[in-house]
Amino acid sequence: TAASPSQTSRQSPLVWNALVGRLDSGFPSWICRMDKYLVKRPRLSAEAPRNPPGQCDPADGVPPHDGGTSAPSVDTLGAISAATADTPRSASWSAPTVGNVLESASKNGEATTGKPSTHGRPEQTRPAPAKGNGGRGFLKSWESTYSWLSYNAQTGKVYCDTCVTATDKKLPLPRTSRDKDSLIAFVEIGFQNWKKALQRFKSHENSALHRAASIALTASNMGLNVASALSESKQNQMKESRKALMAILSSIRFLAFQGLALRGHDDDEGNLKQLLLLREADVPGLAAWLSRTGYKWTSGDIQNEMLELITHSMLRSLMKEVHETGFYAVIADETSDITTQEQVSFCLRYAKENLEVEEVFVGFYATADTRARTLFSILKDVLCRFNLRIENCRGQCYDGAANVSGKSGGLQALVQDIEPRALYVHCLAHTLNLSLQDLCTKIDVCRDFVSLFTDLVNFVKTSPKRLSWFQQFQKQENPALRQFCKTRWTLKACSLRSVSSNYSELTKFLFTLSSEEKNDTGAKASGYAKTLQKFDTYFLLRLMLLVFERLESVNTALQKKSLQFTRAELLVKAVEESIGQLREDFSSFWADVSDEEREMEIGAPSVPKRPRQAPRRYDEGSHAHDFNSPEAFYRQRFYLVIDTVHASLRTRFPPEMWHHMTQVEQFVTGETDSTYLCEFYKGDLNAVRLQLHRDMLLDIAKQRATSLVTFQDVVDLLSGKAGESLRVLLPEVVKLLQIAMTIPVTSCSSERSFSCLRRVKTYLRSTMGQARLNHTALLHCHKELARQVDLDLVANEFIHRTVVRENTFHVEI
Structure with missing residues (x-):
């Protein structure tokens, strides 16, 4: 051979x-x-072909370039750009050190080579270089630009003096595939591809091989340890690289928890790239990192990986709290995103040892259908991912859809088949909203009023011209018109109030619009204006507002994360009593509405002249009641609305719903024994210790002259710093309270995550993948936890994933 x-x-x-x-x-x-x-x-x-696929011509002097997608090798010692930077030489001489080596090794590789004999090839007098490659040839001016170049007239090729000398001296140099190709081109065979000469010269000058040769040769000439010089240079450059990596990680975290896009249609115009360019002035070395031709670790895949690492770090700390409490409850709801993809939102509720309740969003999960079996499979997958046992689930809260609330085949039934102690709660906020829906659908006049009211507000607000015109009539202190939304829990009363405050101005505007516009718009405005002039319309507006304000104040209170079930029961019972009490207040209500009618010059109340006669097949021959006065007519309408709402509340919040928590409350306040609770929570509580600790609690409360009447009274006594000693003394009672407070009240946390979904996955970001959506949404929902993530640990985990990163970035210990 x-x-x-x-x-x-x-x-x-x-x-x-x-x-x-x-x-x-x-x-x-x-x-x-x-x-x-x-x-x-x-x-x-x-x-x-000149070379096999994936290889380059050795004469080109560089390995194949894949556009920045191929990772550098582990053994690349050439990531020492700081060591090869141009540094002016000092006039005075000092003892050679590793630092002197880094200063002496210039960018052009002017390590004291003395123009050696080009690897055994004596340099000869250069004749006129032969033309080739389309009439191209070597230019002498290249030697002034790249001082390490040496042209051999015999071979008609150029060589790198620095790399040749370092090779002859058998100095340690990188031996990766990319460095090997550069070694062949500029040391062993020579380079003569003049068409790509300037490109390959620059590439070789910045290569790991050339930089390592410059430092090694300079260290050798100064009598220093070459390995030591290379090692210190490598470590310094890895530390600088880590600073750039930390800047990238912190920028990605900032954009994520602010809900901003990282990339754009053009990556160079994306938020991440622009933020990094903005931070160049504050982060040393970041500008050099972003201008490098190699890996920058800012691609889309790397962004996804960094988002995943930050999110997982945050979730680990979050799940640590859940595991410490021992018990949890599941909250779930479904919605569709901007691409009509069905997304299931999962939240966990748990009570900490100090009796503080937390509800945390844990992610979106895409699903093709929302059947109970499918949702159950997703739920088991979620619990498995977080290492949570379904046997520790003590509550579940969903809306009233049949696929989740069904008693035989619903999601809650499938969970209770495995864990009967996982009590199901139909979201109380949804239930209260359904009571309002009953009012708006079961009574004809209320249904017609809501439809008219919705169309009227939309008629004004959907036209910029009409809205601007109306604002000229509107008083400065009056609120703006708000649209009526049947599915928004706390905006109905606000919308009704906005019309009530602008009633006179709205009527004047509609009459003016009717006289000015001679088309369909004017006709609609005339119809709306005449309707507002009727006493019947204003009476219904005030009556609906009277009911909606009371129910929505309760709905607002129900949406608190810290609300526990017994407190919710008190709120619902209070609003039932308040609605029932309104039956006694018709006289004062009628007087107020009548006074306002005279002030606003609305039509006077009257009894319908021709009451509608129902067909005999429906009324069984009965006769309609004749009202002798307008007050009597509107009294009947008032009672109809009040009774409908009151009956709906009693039906949708039956006493059986509160049975379990009533048993808990009666036990902790000393009214009953522990028989029911120990039977229900068999395995969770020690019956003897629970009874003993409850009795001790009552004795302590009696000694302190503290009244324990409700469940909340017991929680107040044991919570906070004041109750810390009691929690240590009475652990079994504390465990019972934790389990009871774990039972969710509403699914509002999942509903809030839908707002996050619409902020994160927008029309312009509709192609976002599911994993990226999940990670971004979690960081956006848990901003405070995201800020507490230790990015140094995240960076170390990111670096240790591949050997290439370990050779590029410094690892903090």
Whole structure:
């Protein structure tokens, strides 16, 4: 087997010249005749590619470039750009140190080479370089730009003096595939691809091989340890690289918990790139990192990986709290995103040892359908991912849809088949809203009023021209018109109030619009204005507002995360009593409405002249009641609305709903024993210790003259710093309170996550993947926890994932 060119060149310069076929005429003829016995490089046919796929021509001097997607090798010692930067030499001499080596190794590789003999090839007087490659040839001006270049007239190729000398001295140099190609092109065979000369010269000058050769050769000439010089240079550059990595991580975290997009249609115009450019002035070395030609670790895949690491770090701390409490409850709801993809939102509720309640969002999960079995599979997958046992679930809260609330095949039933102690709660906020829906659908006049009211507000607000015109009539202190939404829990009363405050101005505007516009718009405005002039319309507006304000104040209170079930029961019972009490207040209500009617010059109340006669097949021959006064007529309408709402509340909040929590409350306040609770929570509580600790609690409360009447009284006594000693003394009672407070009241946390979904996955970001959506949404929902994530630990985990990163970034211990 013939020796390689590098081995042959080290044995004899004559053999080297014979191998490349460039013998000088001064050598003996017998040497020239040896040329036919030497192994020559085979000529490639015109059809065959010059190199196998994935490789480059060694004459090009650089490995194949994949656009920045291929990772550098582990052994690359050339990531020492700081060591090869141009540094002016000092006039005074000092003892050689590693620092002097870094200063002496210049960017152009001017390590004291003294123009060596080009790896065994004596440099000869240069004749006019032969033209080739389309008439191109070597230019002498290149040597002034790249001082390490050396042109060999015999071979017609250029070599790198620095790398040749370092190779001859057998100094430690990188041996990766990319460095090997550069070694072949500029050390062993030579470079002559003049078409790409400037590009390849610059690439070689910035290569790991050339930089390592410059530092190693300078250290060798100064009598220093080469490995030590390379090691310190490498460590310094890895530390600088870590600073850039930390800037990237912190920027991604900031954009994520602010709910902002990282990328754009053009990556260079994306928020992440622009934020990093903005931070160049504050982060040393970031500008150099962003301008490098190699890996920058800012691609879309890397962004996803960093988001995943930050999110997982946050979730680990979050799940640590859940595991410490021991018990949890599940809250779930479904919605569709901007792409109509069904998303299931999951939240967990738990009570900490100090009796503080937390509800935390844990992610969105895409699903093709919302059948109970499918949702149950997703739920089990979620619990498995967080290492939570379904046997520790003590509550579940969903809306009233049949797929989740069904008693036989619903999600709650499937969970209770495995864990019967996981009590199901129909979201109280949804239930209260359904009571309002009953009012708006079961009574004809209320249904018609809501439809009219919705159309009227939309008629004004959907036209910029009409809205601007109306604002000229509106008083400065009056609120703006708000649209009426049937599904928004706390905006109905606000919308009604906005119309009530602007009633006179709205009527004047509609009459003016009717007289000015002679088209369909004017006709609609005239109809709306005449309707507002009727006493019946204003009476219904005030009556609906009277009911909605009371119910929505309760709905607002129900949405608190810290609300526990017994407190919710008190709120619902209070609003039932308040609605029932309104029956006694008709006289005062009628007087107020009548006074306002006279002030606003609305039509006077009257009894309908021709009451509608129902067909006999429906009324069984009964006669309609004749009202002798307008007050009597509107009294009947008032009672109808009040009774409908009151009956709906009693039906949708039956006493059985509160049975379990009533038993808990009666036990902790001393009214009953622990029989029911110990039977229900068998395995969770120790019956003997629970009874003992309850009795001790009552004795302590009696000694302190503290009245324990409700469940909340017991919680107040044991919570906070004041109750810390009691919690240590009475652990079994505390455990019972924790389990009871774990039972959810509403699914509002899942509803809030839908707002997050609409902020994160917008029309412009509709192609976002599910994993990226989940990570971004979690960071956006848990901003405070995201700020507490230790980015140094995240960076270390990111670095240790691949050996390439370990060779590029410094690891903080």
